[in-house]
Amino acid sequence: MIPAFNARSNDFASYIAADNVIGGRVVKPSGSETHDVVNPRHGKAMSTVTFGTAVDVDTAVKNAEKAFADWSTWPIRERAQILYKARDIMLRDVEELAWLVSHENGKSYGEAKAEVLKGIECLEYGCSLPNLAANESLEVSRGVTCEMRYEPMGVVAGVTPFNFPFMVPLWMLPQALVGGNAFILKPSEVVPLSALKIAAIFQEAGLPDGILNIVQGGQEVVEALCDHPDIKAFGFVGSTRVAKLVYGRASTSGKRALALGGAKNHLIVVPDADVELTTENVVASFSGCAGQRCMAASVLIAVGEVDHIIDAVAAKTQKMVLGEHMGPVITQAAVERITRYIDEAEKGGATVLVDGRGAAGPTDGYWVGPTLLDHVTPDMPAGCEEIFGPVLSIVRVDTLEQAFSIENGNPYGNAAAIYTTSGHVAKVAMERTSAGMCGVNIGVPVPREPFGFGGWNDSKFGHGNITGWDGFRFWTRPRKVTSKWALQKDWNWMA
Ligand code: NAD
Numbered sequence: 001m002i003p004a005f006n007a008r009s010n011d012f013a014s015y016i017a018a019d020n021v022i023g024g025r026v027v028k029p030s031g032s033e034t035h036d037v038v039n040p041r042h043g044k045a046m047s048t049v050t051f052g053t054a055v056d057v058d059t060a061v062k063n064a065e066k067a068f069a070d071w072s073t074w075p076i077r078e079r080a081q082i083l084y085k086a087r088d089i090m091l092r093d094v095e096e097l098a099w100l101v102s103h104e105n106g107k108s109y110g111e112a113k114a115e116v117l118k119g120i121e122c123l124e125y126g127c128s129l130p131n132l133a134a135n136e137s138l139e140v141s142r143g144v145t146c147e148m149r150y151e152p153m154g155v156v157a158g159v160t161p162f163n164f165p166f167m168v169p170l171w172m173l174p175q176a177l178v179g180g181n182a183f184i185l186k187p188s189e190v191v192p193l194s195a196l197k198i199a200a201i202f203q204e205a206g207l208p209d210g211i212l213n214i215v216q217g218g219q220e221v222v223e224a225l226c227d228h229p230d231i232k233a234f235g236f237v238g239s240t241r242v243a244k245l246v247y248g249r250a251s252t253s254g255k256r257a258l259a260l261g262g263a264k265n266h267l268i269v270v271p272d273a274d275v276e277l278t279t280e281n282v283v284a285s286f287s288g289c290a291g292q293r294c295m296a297a298s299v300l301i302a303v304g305e306v307d308h309i310i311d312a313v314a315a316k317t318q319k320m321v322l323g324e325h326m327g328p329v330i331t332q333a334a335v336e337r338i339t340r341y342i343d344e345a346e347k348g349g350a351t352v353l354v355d356g357r358g359a360a361g362p363t364d365g366y367w368v369g370p371t372l373l374d375h376v377t378p379d380m381p382a383g384c385e386e387i388f389g390p391v392l393s394i395v396r397v398d399t400l401e402q403a404f405s406i407e408n409g410n411p412y413g414n415a416a417a418i419y420t421t422s423g424h425v426a427k428v429a430m431e432r433t434s435a436g437m438c439g440v441n442i443g444v445p446v447p448r449e450p451f452g453f454g455g456w457n458d459s460k461f462g463h464g465n466i467t468g469w470d471g472f473r474f475w476t477r478p479r480k481v482t483s484k485w486a487l488q489k490d491w492n493w494m495a
Contacts (some may be wrong), residue, residue: 001200004093005100005193010323010363012042013103016191018049018216020056021199023063024209029216030055035189040106040328041365047104049192051217054224057184060213061230064155064182067210072152072180077130079178085205087123090116097197103167104191106328106365107289112166119170122190122467126174126336143485150476151231152180153256157225159186159246161238162330164294165194171453172235173198175471177211181233183214186225188238192216195450226250233467233475236260237294240386240412240458247461248282248406258462258474260388260454263414266299266407267443268429269306270400277441279312281419282392285443287320287370290329291390294459295415297374297443299383300394301403309419310353310374310394311341317354317370323362326370329389335366338389345393346381356390378406386412401427403433413457417443436460 001021007013010073018037020029029052036045071079090097094116102112137147158172169185176183186207187195195214204210222242225231226249234250236243240261247259267282304311320326329335339357346352358368368389376383376393383393397403407416417439418429426440436455441444447453452465464470 001203004194005096005103005197007099007103008461010041010102010109012039012044013046015047015100015193016196018047018196020052020216021062021196021212021214021342022056022060023067023213024203027054030098031217031220034111037104037190037192038331039103040330040365041103043332043365047193047206047273049189049216052215052221053217054215054220056215057221057228058257059405060184060215061155061228063210064184064213065230066186067208068152068154068182068358071180071182071208071211074180076133076178076180076486078294079180080127080130081128082202082205082207083123083178086201086207087120087127089201089204090120093201097166097194101194102130102199104193105162106330108327111289115164115167119167120188121449122167122170125468126178128450129175129178132469133472140326140482144482147481147483149481150472151177151479153249153475153477154180154181155184155231156233156235156475157184157186157231158235159222159238159418160188160195160226162188162190163289163294165191168237169195169198171466172471172475173212173238175467176475177207179472179476181475182211182213184215184225184231186215186217186221189218208489209337213445214261222246223249227253229253229291231255235474237466243461258270258464258466259460260294260466261459261461262388262412263294263296263437263455263459264298264384264386264410264412265295265415265417265434266301266410267297267419268301268303268400268407269309269419270401270422270425271305272421272425273306273309274421274441275309276311278309278419279316281443282313282368283316286392287317287390288444290368292329292388293444295444295446297392297417298387300392301406302394302396303400303403304398312352314372317372319372322359322367326390328361328365328367330366332366334389335341335368338368338387338391341382341385341387341389341391342371342373344456345376345380348377348380350374350376350380350382350393378409384410400428408434414455414459415439415445417445447468
């Protein structure tokens with residue numbers, strides 16, 4: 001369907017135009033708006049994306065409906081077989097996929113490969129669904145049996161962000177496809193290429209044409225997906241501002257909707273924390289993927305006398321080499337936004353312990369160095385807003401009670417973590433923090449499969465989680481079948 005991406009290093013490489021995939025064919029989006037797909041490491045266009053329109057959404061829905069009629073009749077085990085094959089192809093092509101993600105998103109090759117492997121892990125969960133979805137059945141009274149079936153919704157849609165171009169689509173596709181739906185995916189216009197590769201892999205694996213469609217674009221396409229009367233469920237992952245908008249819009253049009261939003265994740269460090277473990281983990285948690293993770297650490301709440309740990313974190317951060325330990329951020333606008341947050345914090349009285357402003361990387365792309373801000377207050381923008389860059393804001397408090405109050409007071413609720421050697425302190429923190437995904441001595445507590453991914457508060461709109469069993473429940477609807485049969489007098493007719 002599309003050619004292989006041949007780059008195997010950070011050297012600049014161009015790739016095909018990012019078009020739509022509808023009905024198993026690559027087709028030009030119908031809009032006139034085009035955007036460069038810029039490799040953030042080099043600040044240079046590696047491809048072009050043409051935006052689709054509401055017309056493309058409607059064409060995709062029609063193709064999907066046609067394909068759904070047959071696909072939805074396949075036994076779930078046969079649908080899962082496609083995922084097994086897709087997994088084999090992804091493992092065969094893991095180098096290509098990792099380099100593609102690295103080029104379009106900017107994350108390092110190692111981070112990109114980890115993303116691809118995590119995406120494959122999500123697919124493996126999908127492979128296990130036929131076993132997990134075995135029907136529950138009970139004789140509820142004499143001769144009467146009640147049975148639960150998970151049936152497809154029909155045509156469903158997903159919209160994904162720029163920061164995990166391969167993995168986030170795979171948060172949705174395994175459950176939705178094994179559940180028997182036909183899918184329309186709108187990837188981020190900033191990173192539209194990995195989604196094309198996913199579509200090509202599923203096609204090679206034998207997924208019938210029309211079951212996975214890609215429509216490129218921006219707001220118009222997303223709104224058309226929210227509004228289309230024949231799309232039955234809508235999944236979204238992105239910023240809180242947009243998550244709130246699309247959750248409302250898709251729900252108003254009668255769809256089942258789940259929208260994951262942004263985050264401001266707090267790490268609480270207490271004096272008895274293990275210095276080495278905490279230092280390593282804190283630095284990796286705020287600087288991994290250049291801080292562009294919805295699970296990235298953003299605020300460190302230093303409880304009491306923990307200067308020895310902050311000094312070690314600062315020393316380790318200072319030694320980081322751009323291009324080696326951390327990749328670029330996604331755009332020049334991101335560089336400016338992140339720099340503005342640091343400037344404002346400094347003006348507001350914060351101390352810049354490690355300053356990433358103006359840092360030069362090894363290439364001409366969009367670089368910001370890892371940054372540590374001390375004496376930030378929770379009401380400063382750097383203390384309460386999502387920066388989405390490699391910046392850690394340190395807030396000083398005297399007691400754990402104050403730490404919980406700051407963490408609880410933030411509107412988001414994706415992740416929270418505590419660093420301690422005390423089981424009791426860890427237990428209390430896991431009871432008192434207000435986040436859907438919590439860590440003990442782990443700053444990026446991503447629940448691995450089969451545990452579902454999803455935050456609380458302003459980090460998620462809708463019920464349930466996007467991955468795991470909740471994901472399967474989201475993309476399917478339960479049918480309860482209650483049966484009673486007249487007694488067969490001649491019931492030995494098989495003999
Ligand atoms: P974004 O919200 O700007 O874009 C996400 C998607 O929404 C894209 O496909 C984009 O085209 C579309 N979109 C943008 N503006 C829109 C509008 N006005 N109307 C309709 N659609 C619109 O997010 P991003 O910058 O691509 O990604 C970063 C954000 O995603 C961060 O806030 C991060 O925390 C969040 N994120 C959250 C999770 C999670 O699981 N909670 C995971 C990854 C990323």
